[in-house]
Amino acid sequence: MTRDLEQYLRPGLVTAFCPGCGDGILLGLILRAIDELKINIDDMLFVSGIGCAGWIPSPNFNADTLHTLHGRTIPFATGAKMFNPKLQVMIISGDGDLADIGGNHLIHGARRNIDLTVILVNNFLYGMTGGQVACTTPMGAFTMTTTEGNPYRPFDLPKLVDAAGATYVARYSVTQPLALISSIKKAVQIKGFSFIEVLSPCPIQFGRRNQLGTPIDMIKFLMDKCIMKEEAEGLSPEELEGKIITGEFSDGRN
Ligand SMILES: Cc1ncc(C[n+]2csc(CCOP(=O)(O)OP(=O)(O)O)c2C)c(N)n1
Numbered sequence: 001m002t003r004d005l006e007q008y009l010r011p012g013l014v015t016a017f018c019p020g021c022g023d024g025i026l027l028g029l030i031l032r033a034i035d036e037l038k039i040n041i042d043d044m045l046f047v048s049g050i051g052c053a054g055w056i057p058s059p060n061f062n063a064d065t066l067h068t069l070h071g072r073t074i075p076f077a078t079g080a081k082m083f084n085p086k087l088q089v090m091i092i093s094g095d096g097d098l099a100d101i102g103g104n105h106l107i108h109g110a111r112r113n114i115d116l117t118v119i120l121v122n123n124f125l126y127g128m129t130g131g132q133v134a135c136t137t138p139m140g141a142f143t144m145t146t147t148e149g150n151p152y153r154p155f156d157l158p159k160l161v162d163a164a165g166a167t168y169v170a171r172y173s174v175t176q177p178l179a180l181i182s183s184i185k186k187a188v189q190i191k192g193f194s195f196i197e198v199l200s201p202c203p204i205q206f207g208r209r210n211q212l213g214t215p216i217d218m219i220k221f222l223m224d225k226c227i228m229k230e231e232a233e234g235l236s237p238e239e240l241e242g243k244i245i246t247g248e249f250s251d252g253r254n
């Protein structure tokens with residue numbers, strides 16, 4: 001991370017992230033987006049749940065942070081926003097936290113179209129607790145609790161949140177940093193429920209069990225898997241097999 005962003009970090013912290021974790025990359029990209037928007041970080045509230053991704057804002061950001069109960073970011077954030085509608089409220093949390101234990105809050109938050117920005121970090125499993133299967137684990141993937149391969153399909157989270165009624169819906173990987181920064185900027189500016197699914201490598205829990213190699217190999221794996229929506233439109237289902245479509249799925253105008 002570049003020096004100019006250090007102003008947004010609490011001093012004296014040691015990172016909690018494992019080597020090769022994408023959460024540190026995302027931390028820098030979120031701060032870059034806030035810096036480019038020229039928002040006063042004191043006008044923001046960051047809400048996170050339990051899990052590795054919940055550590056991105058708290059304790060790292062030198063700002064108001066609420067580190068809440070597992071799965072309960074959206075109710076806490078809704079309460080804060082209702083109490084002080086001028087607050088820019090950003091939720092940053094894991095796939096397990098937001099879409100498994102907090103799945104109902106996620107869809108109802110989108111249905112009510114509450115003015116919140118949600119950044120869901122998808123590392124394909126429950127990272128912090130030892131690598132259990134999540135609703136985002138790809139079919140066939142190995143986790144601590146699917147030693148024979150996950151028998152179930154994962155949720156397509158942007159489709160789910162879009163169908164529930166969110167205003168802005170996107171998916172990017174930390175390997176698409178510039179597109180992700182502009183998406184975060186847009187999500188913050190749009191009124192209504194803004195949702196970005198961010199794919200983030202977890203070499204320790206996911207990569208190791210699925211033989212994805214070194215952290216660099218995992219970055220290359222994500223770069224190879226992700227394809228922009230516009231590019232995907234011209235391809236056949238066979239050509240799209242195994243690909244993850246990224247981009248904006250709802251941009252606030254529909
Ligand atoms: C009510 C409750 N149930 C379970 C847990 C244990 N727990 C803590 S973090 C976590 C999973 C987090 O996974 P995810 O949200 O994907 O975050 P990651 O660590 O992968 O970033 C679980 C099950 C808990 N803290 N509280």
Ligand SMILES: [Mg+2]
Pocket residue numbers: 051094095096121122123124125126127134
């Ligand atoms: Mg996770």
